[in-house]
Amino acid sequence: SYVLTQPPSVSVAPGQTASITCGENHLGRKAVHWYQQKPGQSPVLVVFDDSDRPSGIPERFSGSKSGNTATLTITRVEAGDEADYFCQVWDSSSDHLVIFGGGTKLTVL
């Protein structure tokens, strides 16, 4: 199996831009998805297939990938964006079909 590496925490002031990374040696070949999870709530998909947004997700949320690092970018950060963010990949060639990152706590200062 493999591990998706995320920074444990990211802090940003309101109105600024937050970037959360997700890294893994073979990430370039896999679609990366991002979930937002607020305390006591279920995860919400905010970006899928590296850079697409599900219906209803604000344009402030965007995803990108370069080499083996994927990045979730949140522009014009709001207090309501404070949450845990998890990346996820699907590896149909492995028994470890679904892999999650360790999560990043986004704190809005």
Next chain:
Amino acid sequence: QITLKESGPTLVKPTQTLTLTCTFSGFSLSSSGVAVGWLRQPPGKALEWLSLIYWDDDKRYSPSLKNRLTITRDTSKNQVVLTLTNMDPVDTATYYCAHLDVSGVISSAFEYWGQGTLVTVSP
């Protein structure tokens, strides 16, 4: 509108078997491409995928828990059942079921989740 809801015991003793039921609406688990997955999250920790059952009854399990997990479906009741044997305190977690459509636009991510159910393992 797709909804899922988990149900089952909130407290189990070590060595017991946990049985959780996911009751869903808004889709059919008989439709091509559709799958329901089970995931869990220990308090304060990351998400962990456990198992997945597809529309054609194909089943997948996390390798680390494969020997303890069983997933089944009842399409007539719109339910998916997960059993986890030999429960241990480290299995204390919020357990979620979630919808996946491998033939949809969002083909490898879980777009719809249940509210989760906290299961505590304690003597």
